[in-house]
Amino acid sequence: MEDNKKKQLEISLTPEVAEGTYSNLAIISHSNSEFIVDFVRIMPGTPKANVKSRIILTPEHAKRLAMALEENIARYEQQHGTIKTDNGGGTFVPPLPMFGGGQA
Secondary structure (H helix, E strand, O other): OOHHHHHHOOOOOOOHHHHHOOOOOOEEOOOOOOEEEEEOOOOOOOOOOEEEEEEEEEHHEEEEEEEEHHHHHHHHHHHOOOOOOOOOOOOOOOOOOOOOOOOO
């Protein structure tokens, strides 16, 4: 019976990682074996923006992340109302291909 018990995974969060990194643009690209999500911070009036964080996922984990985001956005909107996606007339910066894959 003990083999049937689920093992718990202990996840730790360092204070530095807990602070987070602000991003206002995500560039998503993929190959046949992985998805790459680059998180970028664009500052007004600055002609250059740097990638602040890069996450590499297997296709299966990318799909799980998409489903988890969809579920959490639905919960958020139930509590707080619809999230507006209009950029307010600001300049749109299109994502650039970085890995030969598609963007979303």
